[in-house]
Amino acid sequence: MSLVKSFGSAFRGFTAAVREQRNLKIHLGVALLVTALGFWFDVSGTDWCILVIMIGLVIAAELINTALENLTDLVTQEFHPLAGKVKDMAAASVLVLSIISVIVGFIVFYKYV
Numbered sequence: 001m002s003l004v005k006s007f008g009s010a011f012r013g014f015t016a017a018v019r020e021q022r023n024l025k026i027h028l029g030v031a032l033l034v035t036a037l038g039f040w041f042d043v044s045g046t047d048w049c050i051l052v053i054m055i056g057l058v059i060a061a062e063l064i065n066t067a068l069e070n071l072t073d074l075v076t077q078e079f080h081p082l083a084g085k086v087k088d089m090a091a092a093s094v095l096v097l098s099i100i101s102v103i104v105g106f107i108v109f110y111k112y113v
Helices: 003-020 022-040 045-075 081-110
Strands: none
Touching: 003 022, 003 045, 022 045, 022 081, 045 081
């Protein structure tokens, strides 16, 4: 697969996830809010790096969670305890990272408020 086709596949996947996943829309909305606050408070370059890394990590984690959920649904359409466990653990990883990101956000913005 060519590099251009690889990027096309990635953008198709991102677009599909945004269209289909409510939680990803929420994460993107929060990312826009954090970005606006960063400009509002004129945060330092280092603080921007921290904020961008955390935003990227949360969005990437949500995309991986979505991929795991879709793969699990592809493997089994019927209820299976392990399938449920996979989905729950993937969702938990996003939750943990989101909580950590909120804490990091408070630490970054505390000195500007």
